[in-house]
Amino acid sequence: MRPRIGLMQTDSAPRTEPITRPTLADVAARAGVSASTASLAFSGSGPVSDATKARVLAAASELGYAGPDPRGRSLRRGRSGIVGVVLEERVRAAFLDPVKIQTLDGITEGIAPLGAGLLLFTDTGEEGGNAVGIESAPVDAVVLIGCSPRLAHSVEALRRRGIPAVAIEGSAGEDILQISIDNRDATRRGAEYLRGLGHTEVALVTLPFDAARTRGPLTPELERGSTVDTASERLLGAREVFPHATGRVAATSSIEEGLEAGRALLADPATRPTAIIAQSDLLAAGVLQAADELGVAVPAELSVLGFDGIRVDGLQHDLTTLVQPSVAKGRAAGEAVVRLLAGEPPASVQFTSTLHIGDTTAPPAR
Amino acid sequence: MRPRIGLMQTDSAPRTEPITRPTLADVAARAGVSASTASLAFSGSGPVSDATKARVLAAASELGYAGPDPRGRSLRRGRSGIVGVVLEERVRAAFLDPVKIQTLDGITEGIAPLGAGLLLFTDTGEEGGNAVGIESAPVDAVVLIGCSPRLAHSVEALRRRGIPAVAIEGSAGEDILQISIDNRDATRRGAEYLRGLGHTEVALVTLPFDAARTRGPLTPELERGSTVDTASERLLGAREVFPHATGRVAATSSIEEGLEAGRALLADPATRPTAIIAQSDLLAAGVLQAADELGVAVPAELSVLGFDGIRVDGLQHDLTTLVQPSVAKGRAAGEAVVRLLAGEPPASVQFTSTLHIGDTTAPPAR
DNA sequence: GGCGCCACTCGAATCGATGCGGCCTAGAAT
């Protein structure tokens, strides 16, 4: 029996504008409706007459109200509309890798139906400080790209909090959904192709095996201490065909690193391999540059096999490589996130790579 | 609603775990302290005895509590610890541009003291749908990178909401802080250098002038309809020295686009320019490739000037270019964000580019 | 032994939005 105030009693009195921004309640009061109604008018998820809605919108406009506060909304809804992406390195380094970019692009495609934003994190190892880590970020889900077991602690926090996670190319944990490719099998097929051509003296240029990104000769110690599945799997695939193959470890997937590794492997004509298996196209491109520098003819004197199937700008060769569906991988991860958030438990996905035969491989010269 | 259990009634009984996740209140109850104290124990922003803190942490661990919910925290604090970044194009396109990547990296450096995450947006134009636009995202501040006036509406919403914004290379609005470089003046200096060498027949390869990214000949219509400051300014700088210079417009800053433009400009030996001013290094690299293809010697028969000062992998030349501090630009933007959030009003910053003289420029052959 | 101080802890209010159940009223049908 609350006395309804006279209709005509407008709050014409110029009340002092408070320092605080207007809230939905203010708008509702101004429009003469309840906060609930005003909320419905904005979210459109309930029956509100057009007249009322117009009145609310008008009040909002007069008050300079810019729409519901995303913070309050996400608290109430339990969803923030943000998906976290964890990269293993710092932003600059991560985005120099075309595969990562393509994957990221695929993710945006995959989560498009969510209309969610992408929040970038880097697995810098140092979780301390005031930094907003994965552990304490308002994300609805997380995609881990090539992440090391170092994240186990954070992943555990995600699990506790009930935040779904999807891992691309990395063993983040037992119960984490995996999106991967046939690293091992694909490399084996590539290696078999080289063997079929007649190669026996094969060297490797691998991706880094640990977070320290040690560069140098490929040693059993490094292999054993590997925390990077991608590198290990591709190595194992090559070893299935060339059990004693060895080579160099690059610090990162880049042309420069490939160049350096290529110089080391090709420097001595006496020990020079007839073929090099690089674990990424960028590394392969670097090896090709090294061969060019040293006057080693490709493919006559040296065959080079890559991995990824990216376009390397400025490369003169048509690289023989294992083409992997980077974008599709990202998209699958995005779609998996969507399903997880919808409550449907999706299955892990394994993509396959295809061998593209270009002009950087041929039978050995000897 | 939730029946609070008696004080001494230890919950040793394996009570059925509720479907809901534990909250700070649960932890506090378990630890036998008030919610306030538990909050202080986690945030560390108040005097809590070590014993109490340990008890709270133990209780949290037992309950599987993963720390304060970021949503509730950000609601109360009014800060989310997230900085939004608006890119003008889709993710894939944006990250193919080394300058953008460097800028982004600079931003992360700049906002490091905030410990904030980076939330990516793309200025796709379509704000509708359920998408989390800039207008309704839990961000503390926003950095606009090379954004078009199309964003005016969103920028207005930001202003209303009181969210600080910084613009890099783009006129987002009147009261938006600008971080820019001397696009016009730098290009003029580069052009003057070419004129000093004796060039008079100069062609341009420009960045796109509008969101449509029209590719083709540089027409007065396109110039007039420009919504991209960077392209316009660099064009004007060139025109100050070569008033009648014309050329081609690229659809994006990439080697491929530069290659295409280069082919068009160099195809006919009769009308071939003696120098080409490219508005980015990637475009310049493409032009160099086109020259190589067509057997045009650089710099003997053709001088090429770039802009950006990035390292282009696989480029044989030492490009003459205007080196801009991309990373510093991003860092300045990040630092500006920090200051804005701290309440200190910082000033707009204008960086200057320096002319790096490489081996792609020489006096004309004629 | 008493007084006062200090460090710590507690309770309540608050932030902004939203779901819920029930009440109201306008319009239609008889």
Next chain:
DNA sequence: ATTCTAGGCCGCATCGATTCGAGTGGCGCC
């Protein structure tokens, strides 16, 4: 004119964390 119906609208409680002022215990000092 009266009753029925259904679409709209309302108030309240709640989400989870934080802050502020009040309170309380213990302790030192006179």
